[in-house]
Each structure stands twice: as C-alpha cells, then as structure tokens.
Amino acid sequence: MTLKQLIYFLAVADTGRFVQAAADVRIAQPTLSRQVQALEDDLGETLFTRGRDHVTLTSAGETLLPLARRIVADVETARLEIAELANLRRGRLRLGATPSLCVSVVADVLAVFHDSYPGVSLQISEGGSQDLVADLEDGQLDLALVIHQPDRPTPGPAGSGAPRGRIGATGTGSALGLTPVLREELVAISATAGSTPLDEVLGDHAGIAEIARHPLVLNRPGYELREAVLSACAAAGVTPRIAVEGGEMDAVLRMVERGLGVAIVPSLVLAGRTGLHTTRLDGTGWTHRTIVLAHRTDVAPTRAAEAFRETLLAVLARTSRTGGLPPGVRFIHPSS
Template identity: 45%
Template structure:
C-alpha cells in the first residue's frame, strides 16, 4: 500500500467517478484504474464498484476511507512541517471561525500575527460551528474558533474555552426599544432567524421555549450579514453576539436579562503536537489575545 494508492482511492470516493477523479488528479483514467486495482490486490478485496449512479464504496472501502483520509492528512502535515523552518520563515495557517467571530474577533489577531510572521500565509474559512468541526476532522483546516459545547464529539479534537460573549437583541435604529428587557418579552416581537445549523438559532429557540413560548419569525434562513441587514431594514429583531454591534449604526442594542444569554467560544484543533509549526504559533497569538 502506497500513499499514491490511497490518494487515488480517496479521490474516487470523493468524486464518485473515475473520470472526474482522474481529471482532478491530472492522470489518465487507465492509470487511475490500474493504481486502484493495485491497492485492491494488495488488500485482497474490492474497494469500489461501478453502479448506475456512479462509483460506490464496498463495505471494505467504507472501512478504509477514514483511515486513508487520516493517513493523507498526517502525510501532508509531515511534509508541511519539514518545509517550515524553526524561525517560521514560511508556512501556512488554515483558520476557521464563525461569521460573528470573523467580524468581531479575528481581524485584530490576524493583523498581529501578520506583523510578527509576515511570510506565513493565512487562509480563513468562514462557516458555522458544525461545518467547521467537520473541516477540522477531515484536515481541511488546522484550527478553528467554535461555539461549545459541540453538537457532536470528534475523536482527537482538543478544545479550550478562550472567550465568553454576551448575546443581545438587535433592533432597527429607529425602533422604540428599551435598553434592557427580559427574554419573555421576545414573545411579542417578530424575529429574524438564522438558518438551520447556526448555533444562534438553537440558542434563541431554547431561550424562548424555556420562557414558555414559540418565537414568531418574520424572516429565516440567513447568514450573519444578511440577518443584520434584514434587521436594519426593519424586518424584525434578532438575537446576536454583542461583538457584531460595534460598527452597526443602523442597529439598536438591547440587553437581554432573566436570564442573560451568553455563549462560550473555544479554540479547537487536532492534538497540539500534530499541528504544523505555523498553526501552533498562530494558536499562541490567538489564545493570548482572547484570554487577555
């Protein structure tokens, strides 16, 4: 079994097509088929079968896939680490964060890290916590700022809480709203709601249900930017992190009490000693900035 065989196998499993996998790898389809056959022969079993809808994994292929993905991730990390020098003159950090954290927390950290390590490439993935957790598990990103507790536990994923943020009610600037209100008073307000999978959606629904009512939705399905714009346009109100309100002159902030709403933010990554040097250096700057 060779790394090349595993890379070809994972490509076919991802694309569900020998033709598309060959194109993505830059090899001919006969070459790809030959390498897959060599892998199957070395293991003594079929891994892939052709079906009407495309290529499907056999049960043996399904068992091999997560191991193959992990091996390729570790091989890539090893290669990256070898090419990095101790003084961090080169390298890349693949960082994930939710939209509110990108807008409210991450930019100053990126600026500080760039000033200290100008030769390190920075790559930001903006998504919800569930999607970022999946990207961490498959090795597409090195570390991420996530909302905890996580909806599902991922083996070997380490988390450390670095920040607790207050949630507030965002309303149109012209709305006649108090500076403070109880969560129960949300019952009378039309709410702009985030899409499925957003932890802010879950937090809002849980708070409303705990107060004994079903929230009344005016618009739903948005990302952070669109939700804030909908509120600015007068379509309703939204429960959002306080950190996104600072530069929004078209919004009015109301503190939520009884109970106050907050959420914990953690930096998450695979075991620290497996991270590339650049990612470890970025984590140190990130933790210092947020905990300080």
C-alpha cells in the same frame, strides 16, 4: 549507496586527494577510503584511478559526478526548505471562525500574525460552529474558533438524523482540544426608534418571551446562535414569529437595520452599528457563551497553528488590558 558516500566521492573528486578530502569533510582518511570503496563495490565500477599522490576520475566517475552533485544539492535544498517551514518563513494556516468573530477580533489577530509570519499562507473558513467542528474533524481545518456549549449536542447535517456528538468530542470519539479565550454576552437588537415599523420598540431589558412577540430574523441552520434562540423560546413555552431566516451575520444585521424584525446576536458584532438599538437579555445560561480555540488532539499541531494560538492569546490579552474589547466581552484564558 548512501548520501555520505556521495558527499565523500565529491570531496575526493574536487580535491584529487584522499587525505585532503578527508580533512575537508572532517573524518579520518581510512574511513573515507572505506566509504568510497564501498560505493565502488555497490556500483560495480571503479570511480577513481589511484596515483601516488593524486587521483583522477574514471569514465564511471565522470558519469556519476553530475548526478551526485544534483543529489547532494537537492538534499541541501530540502533541508533548507524544511528549516524555513519550521521557522515559519513558509507554511499554511487553515483557520475556521464564526461570522461574529470574522467581523471583529479575527481580522485584528490575523493582521498581527501576517506581519510576524508573512510567508505563511492564510486560508479562512467562515461558518457556524457546527459546520466548523465537522470540518475540523474531517481534517479540513487546522484550528477553529467556535462556540462551546457543553450541554448542547451538535446535530449532524440537516435531515441526516445523525448526531455529530458534542463540540467537545469528535465523531470518532477522540476529544478536541479546547482553549477558552472569550466570554461574550448575547443581546437583542432592533432598528433605532423612528426607523422601525415594529408595534413596540424594545426597551433596555427584555426576556425571551417578550422578544418572541416580535418578528425574528434568524441565521441559517448550522449556526449555534440559531439553535440557542430556538431552544430558549422552547424552554419559555413560546413560539417565535420568524420574519426572515437563512442569512449570514452581516445580512442579519442589515435586515434588522431595515426594520424587518429583531434578532439576537453576540455583542462582538455591534461595533460601529449606530443604526441598531441594543436590548440586554433577561435570563441565565443561554444569554452568555464561551468562545474556544479548538484543535484535534489525534494529530500534532503544525508550527503555524501553534504560532497562531500564541498570537491570538497575546492580542486578546493586550486588547483586554487596554479596554479595547466591546461591552459584554471579556478575555477568559486561564493564564490571564
């Protein structure tokens, strides 16, 4: 039994004539007759009583009729739903992003994406780059906006002792696809003068050794930023004094505003934070970092993922042209 045979059976049942049914489904009448005969042979029952110029359903045909209608209708529904999915009237996007991006550009991009594709459900995971790469590798995300540091390995879970490889490669050895989108500057922040208990207020520029003399507020393990700060301190031969550790980005900013210490953060997160003093960092390499859109290359991207990538690049390009990116941030996609 095939779908075409059921369609031809319904055409004959609806018209009562083989010639008219063949014209309706746009095939030759002998072909339609052979297909209906093949269906009868497969079922072992005669479906029509043939008259000179008209046919009627047998009891077997009457039994098959509602079943055939439902099968054909279900197939049409499936086709329509898949077409809606392909045209992004429905679907799902699972996006991971670092906290600094979630509180800045991601919300703007998602607003544009949702306006264009309101039927696509959005699932957002916020976390450090290392955690997001692990989720991407495990198939829990479609895309991830992460920090790309090709010279710094991505360690495994705390205490596991197992490396996860680099952000450019998955644990199974198949590379992730990386699309560079932004280059951002890291800055030191402290509470504004008059509201900080620090012995010495940071100036406009400072090196990591000077910053490490102050108590530090650090993100929890799993954040690439935390590893960058600790690595810079180690390279400078200084031991940081950690005042508070373990917070998400919003918590770190608030703790610095309350004078608990200084922190090193991406310049992206400082929009509207008037209670913070910004200090540019002296040094090379670690003071700037690249944000990439990562995806697995061992599976085909979904239509929703492809549409989000296009929307992200378009929004960032427009924001860059109009001067809307924060100081210290620039759009770097190769096509720009």
